[in-house]
Amino acid sequence: MRRQSAELARYASNGVPTGLGWGLYRGKQLQVALERVTATSHSPTIAAHSPPLAVTIDSLLLFDSGKTTLKSGAEPRLHAVLDLIRANPDKRILIAGHTDNVGASVANQKLSEARARAIRDWFVNTATLPVTRFAIQGYGDTRPIAGNETSQGREMNRRVEITVVPDSGTH
Structure with missing residues (x-):
């Protein structure tokens, strides 16, 4: 179910494949339902030397x-x-905000950092997690994952990435 939820999230970010479109696609409703189910199921923990999630x-x-x-x-x-953060209590969390290139780069930088901070504050306040578990970074429009020439590309670039950072293995 987590795989299907991730697939629906990709569709929301990247656009619905043509075969699923035509006005009949109900991915948003499905994604909310899948998130509820997966939130109550066991979350995987991350091994010390695994890549970041x-x-x-x-x-x-x-x-x-x-x-x-x-x-x-x-x-x-x-x-x-x-739930993923709670399942990995010894890991640090990086919250990175990204924007498209519309508007001034300085404003985009501030916006992306403020959004990362807002998400961090939500985690800290909702789950009473220590603020020291989190690192925030605003990248503004400096790390696009798609071209900013089209509205679809700009939509993909407006994102927040939340990464569970594994231990470096050094003590």
Whole structure:
């Protein structure tokens, strides 16, 4: 189910495949239901030397355009990530905000950092987690994953990446 939930999240970020479109696609409703189910199931822990586990969420699912206050519908998505964080109590969490290239780079940088901070604060306040478990980073428009020439590319670039960072193995 986690794989299907991740697939629906990719569709939300990257666009629905043509064969699933035509106005009949109900992925958003399915994604919310899958997130509820997977949030109550056992979350995997990360081995000390495994690669980092990252969750990418479309910023517009969490925030209104240009805003840093979480939308009311953002909490189910964050609760699913919170379960992963709780399942890995000895790991640090990196929250990185990204934007498209619309607007001034300085404003995009500040926006992406403020959004990362808002998510960190939600985790800290909701789950009473220590703020020291989290690192935040705002990348603004400096790390696009798609071209900014199209609206679809810009949508993909507006994202938040939450990464569970494994131990370095050094003591």
